[in-house]
Every structure is written in C-alpha cells, then in structure tokens.
Amino acid sequence: MTFSVAIIGRPNVGKSTLFNRLAGRKLALVDDTPGVTRDRRPGEARLVDLKFGIIDTAGLEESGPDTLEGRMRAQTEAAIDEADLSLFLIDAKMGLTPADETLATILRKRGKPVVLVANKAEARGSEASLLDAFRLGLGEPCPISAEHGEGMLDLRDAIVAAIGEELALPIEDEEAETDVAVSDEGEDAGDDYDESKPLRVAIVGRPNAGKSTLINRFLGEERLLTGPEAGITRDSISVEWEWRGRRIKMFDTAGLRRKARVQEKIEKLSVADALRAIRFAEVVVIVLDADVPYEKQDLQIADLVIREGRAPVIVFNKWDRIEDRQQVLADLREKTERLLPQVRGIRAVPVSGLTGTGLDKMMQGVVDTHRVWNRRIPTAKLNRWLESMQVQHPPPAVSGRRIRLKYMTQIKARPPGFVISCSRPEALPASYTRYLTNGLREDFDLPGVPVRVSYRKGD
Ligand code: GDP
C-alpha cells in the first residue's frame, strides 16, 4: 500500500512547480533515465526511494467558492481530507502572509500529518522566513527549492518522519528491525540520529578515478565475509549490506551506467550520474586518482557535493602506485585543506580499489562524517558560546555603531545550519562569519562537513 500526499499553500508559493517535480516526467530524482518513467500515471509521484500518490489540487481550486479565501479554504479542506499527508508550502523568499496563517490554522485543526515546507529557500534572505515559520505551530520548516530541486532529500526524510516508516516504506517493512538502536553518544549527539535506517552513500569521481573498481572490490570483500551474495540486496538504484552492524545503502553508479549506456552519450552521462548519485546520498565519497589529484574536474565535483550540503569523504585511490607514501599523503592532506576550506577537517583516506587497502578506514570515515553531519547543538549552549565569542573578539563598529549579535539557534542539521539575529547583518564583514564558522567547527566538533551560518535582522 502506498500513501497519498496533498500540496497545500496560497497561490504562487510554488505548488505546481513542486507537483511537476514530484510527479512530472523529466523531474523525478532517481528515475529520469529514459524508459523508466514512461509508464508513470499522472498523480503518481516519486521522491528518492519513496513512491506515493499525489493529489492534483489544481482541479479542486476551480470548483470552490469565488473569493480567494473561500477557494483556498475549499481546496485545502478537500485535499487534506483526501490525503494521508499534507505538504504545506510557504514562500521563504517572500515571507509569511496572513493567508499562510489562515491555512496553518486549518491544517492544525484537522490534526493530520503535515510537513511544513519552506520553498524558494535558495533565494537570498530566505533564512529569516525559516525562523519565522516556527510560529505557525507546525514544527520545523523543511527548506527546499522546488525550482532547482534542492532539499529533496530532507523533504524525503521529513515525509518519512511525519507519516511513519511503515506507511512510507512498505517494501522494507518485512526486514525492519524490532529493536531500534538507541544512540547514547552523549548529550550533544544528534537527537534525531537513527542508526536503524540505512546510511545512504554514493561514490563519485571523474572518469577513470577508479569508482567501479572500488565498488566491486567492496562488494567482493563483503561477499567473502558473508558468503556468495548473502546479506547483499540489490535494486535498480542501490545495493545494501551491513558494515560492522551498520546498514549501508550504496548508490549503484555502475548499474545505472550499464542501463543507460545503450541510450545516452557517455560524457553527458557522467555529470548526470554524479548529480543523481549526490542527490541520493547522505555521505558522498569523492574518489581522486592519487597519481593525478585535484584536477579541475575533481574540484568541480567536490564543489557540487558541498553545495548540495552532503557529507563528503575524500579517498586518494590507486595508492598501490604511490612510492613515497608518507610524504605524498602529507602533501595531499595539506592541499585538501587549502583547496576545500569550506569543509575544514574533511576525512581524506588513502585507498586502493585494486588491492583493497584502506576500505575499512574509508567506511569509518563515512560513518563518522555522517554522525557529525547529523549533529544538533542545544540552543542554550549556542547562546553561551556566541556571547563568549563576542567577548573574545567583538564584532566591528560600523559608522560609529557596534554591530550586535543577539541570539543564535541551530535551524537544521544535515548539514548543520545556524541562524543568528543581528542588528545589522548587511554591515557584518565576511571575516566575522568565517571567525564564527571556524569557531563552531572547533568548539562543537564539526569537522569536515559544510557548516552554514546566516543572519536575520533583529535587535
Ligand atoms: P503555485 O501558484 O503555488 O502553483 O505556484 P507556481 O508553482 O506556479 O510558482 C509560482 C512562481 O514561483 C513561479 O514563477 C515559479 O517559477 C516560482 N517558483 C516556484 N518554485 C520556486 C523556487 O524554488 N524558487 C524560486 N525562486 N521561485 C520558485
């Protein structure tokens, strides 16, 4: 059984855009390979690994009463009643309006599962709306860009959280474990960190970096440990197995490539492939050829991974070919820190897909980075910290008035994102944001993942 979803929101928030992305042909995340979507019926939506029915509210809108408010209300009520879950869209670029509040009230009264979605979140200045949106009383807003396809993985997770795994992931039901792992990693460990869910990993890199060799070696080793094919399950987009008791779901780049090679040009595919893999994954392993590391294309791929907010791990592959290993490793790590300052402290592991060395360390890096990526820091701690950072190094005075940073909260994890209310955000120099970002990394142990700090105006 699958579930059904309604997209609710006032006009112009981006409902149709999201609808098209979820239900449309060219837009679905994992299956826009020709041939896969062709048989999709209208109203059938896919999001990463979720499949659900989607209610087209466009029709409902026509039939309602004549005022805007009346139409919205009729549309909303009909759709909520029909659906198992509502996605309530607001426009983060524009901010909240009274119409949003009216709809929020209707949704709260109905008491059915709702995911609050802040669309157009790629727009500058949208962070303020995210903080504002909490007051709708519908929980944490999930920032997305329907137009650019950003935030789809978070949306997927929010949907699963709202509706429950049983309904959202019916296929995995049989193998679901009954004793859900409880994390006891100390008070700062991500409070929504759930070890019972498979950790989604993708391996990307430019052609010939050694991705296929690495993946095959990997599954080969696992097979040796667990017997032929035992413990490994494969579907069209991923392979799943356990590494030290942790379920790992790896995006099967090779499988995809095999399938698509027939129809598409290879060079076009490698980019699309990488993007699809990145969007599927939580942790992305970036494979470099240790012999020719950090070519332009390597940096472009790394940049893409970081911009998409994924947890990155670097591997220096073909390590068997390197002679002066200590020296080369030191050089490569120094280069990594210099070229990728946005993810200072990133795990960088030498491996050989050919011989199998380093694979265990790589997986340890994947699991560690994933945990950091999920980390949540309590607001009280953040505010004490913000105070002490300002004492140590006060923000500058601009045209005679000192800029003040008042209040700070972590607005999201995966990756960690923070909002600070600031008397004059526009006047705060970028160097101060770097000071804060680096401080956060050090003081709250957030190495190697993107950390985002933004501001909202407030005094
Ligand atoms: P609807 O009335 O709620 O169905 O909204 P539409 O889907 O028609 O979108 C309204 C406008 O917002 C259109 O001009 C879209 O191109 C634009 N839009 C939709 N999603 C996004 C987004 O993620 N970012 C930005 N900047 N604009 C968007």
Ligand code: GDP
């Ligand atoms: P992909 O295009 O990234 O999937 O790269 P492949 O896995 O097809 O590897 C490209 C070439 O590099 C092949 O000739 C592999 O044999 C070679 N190769 C891959 N991994 C290693 C390695 O760890 N050591 C050495 N010496 N060669 C490797």
